[in-house]
Amino acid sequence: MTASSGARTITYSRAITEALDEEMARDERVVVLGEDVGRMGGIFGATPGLYEKYGADRVIDTPISEMFIVGGAVGLAITGLRPVAELQFADFIVNAADETLSKMSKWRYMHGGQFRVPMVLRMPEGATGGGGAEHSLCPEALMLSYPGAHIVVPSTPADAKGLLKAAIRDDNPVGFFEHKALYATRGAVPDDPDFVVPIGKADIKREGTDVTVIAWGRAVHWALAAADLAATDGTSVEVLDTRGLRPLDTDAIFASIEKTGRVVIAQEAPRTGGGASEISAVIAENVIDLLEGPIKRIGAMDVPIPQNPALEALVMPTPADIHLAVKELVG
Amino acid sequence: MTDPKTKLDIYRTMVLAQSWEQALMRLIDENLAPASYHPGRGSEGSEVACTMALRESDYLLYDHRGMAHIIAKGVPLVGLFGDFLGNELGTTRGYGAGIVHVADPDRGVLGQSGTLGGSQLIAAGAALSAKIRKTDQVTMCFFGDGAANRGTFHEAANAAGAWKLPLVFVVQNNGWAVSVPTEYSTGGAFVDRANGYGFPGVAVDGQNPFEVHDVAVEAVERARNGGGPTLIEVKTVRLLGHYLGDPQAYREAAERSTSATRDPIVWARAALKESGEATEEQLSAIEAEAIEQVEAAREQALAGAKPTADVLTEYLYV
Ligand SMILES: Cc1ncc(C[n+]2csc(CCOP(=O)(O)OP(=O)(O)O)c2C)c(N)n1
Numbered sequence: 001m002t003a004s005s006g007a008r009t010i011t012y013s014r015a016i017t018e019a020l021d022e023e024m025a026r027d028e029r030v031v032v033l034g035e036d037v038g039r040m041g042g043i044f045g046a047t048p049g050l051y052e053k054y055g056a057d058r059v060i061d062t063p064i065s066e067m068f069i070v071g072g073a074v075g076l077a078i079t080g081l082r083p084v085a086e087l088q089f090a091d092f093i094v095n096a097a098d099e100t101l102s103k104m105s106k107w108r109y110m111h112g113g114q115f116r117v118p119m120v121l122r123m124p125e126g127a128t129g130g131g132g133a134e135h136s137l138c139p140e141a142l143m144l145s146y147p148g149a150h151i152v153v154p155s156t157p158a159d160a161k162g163l164l165k166a167a168i169r170d171d172n173p174v175g176f177f178e179h180k181a182l183y184a185t186r187g188a189v190p191d192d193p194d195f196v197v198p199i200g201k202a203d204i205k206r207e208g209t210d211v212t213v214i215a216w217g218r219a220v221h222w223a224l225a226a227a228d229l230a231a232t233d234g235t236s237v238e239v240l241d242t243r244g245l246r247p248l249d250t251d252a253i254f255a256s257i258e259k260t261g262r263v264v265i266a267q268e269a270p271r272t273g274g275g276a277s278e279i280s281a282v283i284a285e286n287v288i289d290l291l292e293g294p295i296k297r298i299g300a301m302d303v304p305i306p307q308n309p310a311l312e313a314l315v316m317p318t319p320a321d322i323h324l325a326v327k328e329l330v331g
Numbered sequence: 332m333t334d335p336k337t338k339l340d341i342y343r344t345m346v347l348a349q350s351w352e353q354a355l356m357r358l359i360d361e362n363l364a365p366a367s368y369h370p371g372r373g374s375e376g377s378e379v380a381c382t383m384a385l386r387e388s389d390y391l392l393y394d395h396r397g398m399a400h401i402i403a404k405g406v407p408l409v410g411l412f413g414d415f416l417g418n419e420l421g422t423t424r425g426y427g428a429g430i431v432h433v434a435d436p437d438r439g440v441l442g443q444s445g446t447l448g449g450s451q452l453i454a455a456g457a458a459l460s461a462k463i464r465k466t467d468q469v470t471m472c473f474f475g476d477g478a479a480n481r482g483t484f485h486e487a488a489n490a491a492g493a494w495k496l497p498l499v500f501v502v503q504n505n506g507w508a509v510s511v512p513t514e515y516s517t518g519g520a521f522v523d524r525a526n527g528y529g530f531p532g533v534a535v536d537g538q539n540p541f542e543v544h545d546v547a548v549e550a551v552e553r554a555r556n557g558g559g560p561t562l563i564e565v566k567t568v569r570l571l572g573h574y575l576g577d578p579q580a581y582r583e584a585a586e587r588s589t590s591a592t593r594d595p596i597v598w599a600r601a602a603l604k605e606s607g608e609a610t611e612e613q614l615s616a617i618e619a620e621a622i623e624q625v626e627a628a629r630e631q632a633l634a635g636a637k638p639t640a641d642v643l644t645e646y647l648y649v
């Protein structure tokens with residue numbers, strides 16, 4: 001993508017850094033905490049320079065204490081600060097499961113609305129070759145069955161920046177999943193310091209008329225690649241990026257299906273029990289009569305992610321898998 | 332040393348908590364409130380005397396045992412009854428009922444984690460928040476001997492020790508976690524754990540609330556003055572069951588009757604009289620007043636409306 005006027009081409013990780021930097025400058029209540037986020041600038045390089053600029057009180061290198069990172073952030077959030085906490089790998093959400101799913105997500109509700117929990121939990125996710133079964137997951141759907149927090153998954157630098165800024169300004173807790181394989185990807189990002197992307201609004205990343213491919217996070221790029229492949233068959237694929245799982249932009253999903261009558265849902269998480277399953281159910285319940293064929297789900301194999309990168313690659317879904325599903329639908 | 336006026340205040344608040352609990356039990360008897368409650372009889376000495384070392388702007392993470400710490404923090408009794416009745420007058424606007432999540436942000440009452448130990452982490456966060464915001468607020472976090480064995484304690488205590496957070500941990504060691512005796516479930520002494528995290532631990536007898544108060548005042552002052560956290564282990568007793576109606580078949584009669592001799596309210600009453608710091612008339616007046624205050628609150632709370640379905644999603648998202 002080339003930068004138009006009022007925009008620059010930057011990486012996804014730079015977009016994250018800029019969002020944090022700008023929001024920290026804008027609001028002194030914003031603090032960042034997590035393992036290695038300060039002196040090192042994050043093991044994925046998403047927080048460089050913040051420690052030097054804002055100091056140890058606002059950019060906090062925590063002990064290796066995931067329960068404290070999330071539970072402590074809830075304590076910060078209900079006492080006047082706006083923490084952006086980071087779990088070094090999204091897989092570690094289960095190391096802080098109660099703090100994430102029950103404290104962060106439920107504190108306001110359990111106490112009859114007496115508190116706000118304005119916090120963002122950043123979670124680098126995904127398989128990037130050799131991370132293994134405990135450092136490769138996309139556990140976004142884990143949060144789905146625990147109401148109380150938004151679930152945001154950006155796929156581009158512009159979305160990463162705009163959605164993170166929106167998440168920090170939001171008074172609700174937000175689970176924010178950043179794909180590790182996207183950190184080095186580049187894209188145009190508007191310069192406007194008040195550029196935010198509203199949470200819960202889907203984005204049509206490519207327009208098409210024959211099949212809708214719904215995806216979020218890294219799978220959006222697989223869907224775009226599959227759309228290129230399908231174009232060579234003369235099939236026009238629309239790629240709808242949900243930008244997360246909650247709130248879910250059902251209006252946009254139904255509108256796209258109304259146009260195409262066919263839908264594939266692609267995710268990186270294992271096929272069973274992921275966001276695609278929920279979206280399938282929502283589509284079936286509401287607009288099944290608009291469909292000309294079955295709802296197709298694409299996801300990783302239902303196995304733990306193997307440590308061996310060659311085996312990992314065999315487990316991961318590919319653009320070819322999505323393309324095949326598209327072909328099956330158009331017959 | 333706790334001065335005579337404070338001693339009387341402590342006694343007054345303990346009696347108020349006792350009267351409140353008795354009134355709650357009556358509501359439960361009358362089938363007006365759900366029967367899930369963990370009676371606090373026996374731990375008033377610890378809960379009241381520690382909490383009274385705090386200011387209104389300080390933070391409190393209370394525990395599930397009784398309501399004496401919450402009452403000592405000044406939360407209005409009507410709100411507490413409303414919580415158990417599950418009506419709009421409750422601090423949680425009708426959400427709570429039974430084992431409740433009382434909340435009173437204006438008085439620093441930050442709520443409760445129903446999963447034991449969760450509050451330890453939130454307390455560490457609240458203490459870190461005060462440090463970052465450069466206020467002189469102190470956070471006090473209560474939990475039982477059982478909850479002290481959760482890994483959450485380790486993570487909270489380590490962070491508190493590393494960063495000298497203004498935090499006071501109060502371990503209410505009543506010898507039991509439901510049916511499991513502390514000496515069976517616990518390696519070492521809770522008080523000794525503090526040293527491992529680089530801050531002081533103090534053990535104190537919860538039957539003597541005046542001594543508990545001295546210890547708590549010192550810990551709160553240390554926290555406020557930048558001296559970091561303290562762990563107070565209060566040796567206390569559980570005079571009743573784990574929950575209302577617990578038959579306690581796991582408890583020996585002898586142990587129960589020894590516990591019964593360690594009631595902090597009975598002890599404090601006798602001590603105040605014996606020292607001449609209060610007369611029989613004064614003490615009786617305090618007790619009568621508490622009952623009156625509780626009755627008035629109960630009557631007022633009973634008039635609250637029950638919540639309707641429209642609140643079900645009201646507090647989910649801002
Ligand atoms: C994480 C978690 N485990 C278990 C329980 C169930 N539970 C509630 S109270 C309790 C006993 C707690 O003992 P202790 O901390 O000593 O407090 P006490 O009841 O003696 O005051 C248990 C097991 C819970 N609420 N949360």
Ligand SMILES: [Mg+2]
Binds near residue numbers: 504506
């Ligand atoms: Mg106990």
